[in-house]
Amino acid sequence: MRVTRFPYEIPGWGVGEIWVRDGIVVQHELASEEIRACSPGFAEGFAGQPVGISGHGSSGPRAEPSDPATWCRNGGAGLPTGNVAGKPRRKRADIVSDLSRRIEAHLNGVPTSYDGVVIDLAWATPLQRELAVAARAIPWGEVVSYGDLAALAGRPGAARAAGSFCADNRYSLIIPCHRVVAANGIGGYGAAGPALKLRLLTLEGVNL
Structure with a gap:
């Protein structure tokens, strides 16, 4: 399967990426300075870099470029360091432009919805699909516990699975x-850690 990586930049946050295949988002790397640090070619500008998907992980597609040396693992998916091969199709570019505007508004504290953004869940188990649907329905400025998310997905008692999914x-x-x-605090936020999670919640007006 072939996807195209589109970089974007948000002042005050850093550089991120949107990965798209045939109008479907297959991955989104949140803007961070860590990604910028391993992306020396970003300033030159890129329209999109085709890459391959090498396999699926437990909770999502594991995407890597053909040359793993160009991938910054500390910051997730790094930006391409070479020239673009070909031009992305208009439909795909429009999707990325729209999503980039939503992300920028979100990170500037504007209540934002991602309704209508199609993501790839072909890799997901039935439970993971249910968790994804339930999580996407959590409104701006509200929080739920891992146990609550499991219950909202119709799987009460699956709090551990909800934590792994997140x-x-x-x-x-x-x-x-x-x-x-978490039921007793902010909980983790993957490799990014709780500090980023707290920053995202704070801009939505949530105080924990």
Whole structure:
């Protein structure tokens, strides 16, 4: 399967990426300075870089470019360091432009919805699909516990599975796992850690 990586930049946050295949978002890397640090070619500008999907992980597609040396693992999916091969189709570019505007509004504290953004869940188990649907329905400025998320997905008692799903989430903001917290505190936020989770919640007016 072939996907195209589109970089974007949000002032005050850093550089991120949107990965798209045939009008479907297959991964979203939240803007961060860590990704910028391993992306020396970003300033030159890129329209999109085709890459291959090498396999599926437990909770999402595991995407890597053909040259793993260009992938910054500390910051997720790094930006391409070479020239673009070909031009993305208009439909795909329109989807990325629209999603980039939503992400920028979100990270500037404007209540934002990702309704209508199609994401790839072909890899997901039935439970993971139910968790994704339930998480996407959590409104701006509200939080639920991992146990609550499991219950909302129709799987009460699956709090541990809900936690694992959120830890491996590859659709930051689109699946708003930052709004899913532990019963006794903020909980984790994958490799990014709780500090980023707290920042995202704070801009939505949530105080924990």
